[in-house]
Amino acid sequence: MIVASPKPVTELKTILASHDKVLFVGCGTCVTVCLAGGEREVGILSYAMRMARRLDKKPIEIEQVTIERQCENEFIKDIAPAVERNQAVVSFACGAGVQALAERFPNRPVYAALNTQFLGILEDQAVWTEKCLGCGDCMLAQFGGICPVTRCAKRLLNGPCGGSTEECCEVDKDRPCAWQLIYKRLKGIGQLDRLEQIVPPKDWRPAWHGGARKIVRQEHRV
């Protein structure tokens, strides 16, 4: 899922300085699961923002709504009347959701309430870790299902760098060495021979280096 984290109250207060009636829109998918932009977080930040603005003698009126997904127009269209009632929209979605709202409502400013971080998983209660870079050319089959492109700090494709200590990355001692994990995993599944294959330099063309990507699946077009 997409993992995000909330912006500080002070930053959001600065962003909203010129408005006094805004719509806070939560997203019921990824950011709800990562406890950053769901109905509850929208409520908590609304309390904080109302209080902060009252202390500045510039009260703000906040309307709250949370929709199932902000990245699909099918769900966005339901909030059109609420958007019309307000001067601006604050989106508690990932960057995709914020932009989807901005495209759908060209006459209203749309601001992001979250910092979108990465594609990751829930590692432990309230702990998320990055697992995928979205590079567009998945190599997981070669590495036993552990991605060195994402999880090795140096993105090495042909073994560890030699800087790791015990089982930890030299860049961050709390981070496991991806290559240690790959070795253990390949050993566990009896595919250590994969490590003898030299992996050529990665083709980065399918990644974002050429600008925003687009996928068209003709078989599903109508």
Added chain:
Amino acid sequence: MTAANTQSGKPAAAKAAWEPEIIAFCCNYCAYAAADLAGARRMQYPPNVRIVHSPCTGKIEMEHILAAFEKGIDGVLVAGCLEGGCHFIEGNLRAKRRIEHIRDMLNEIGVGAERLKMVNLSAAMAPTFVERVREIVETVTKLGPNPLKASAQQGAVSK
């Protein structure tokens, strides 16, 4: 203009009349029983505290505390079991982390973290409960009214 008159006209009288309003969220298994015991033993503590009975401090949502401050409450005391003594194993430890988060948030907002405090005690610690209540009343009295109080009352009147 009315506000200016209030500020410049009789600030001393207004200040003298002000008494802090404090909400104490009390866990059923410790602080609430301690408050009960304090009452049974006729122990005196400031009447500024309104007790809200909670099944566990872990059940107190962040929204409850923020709503209290938004409505103009001057201070909030969250009283839970001793660490390691929670009836639900770790409800009080979870509450502790949430309270820390809200304290940070209150600083960001401008209300101030000092107005929110969490304490740990057992059901038998009535004197401790009384002491903690006195402490927060004293702290909040020194801090003065919740800066949101005036606008909260205006909002209530306009509604």
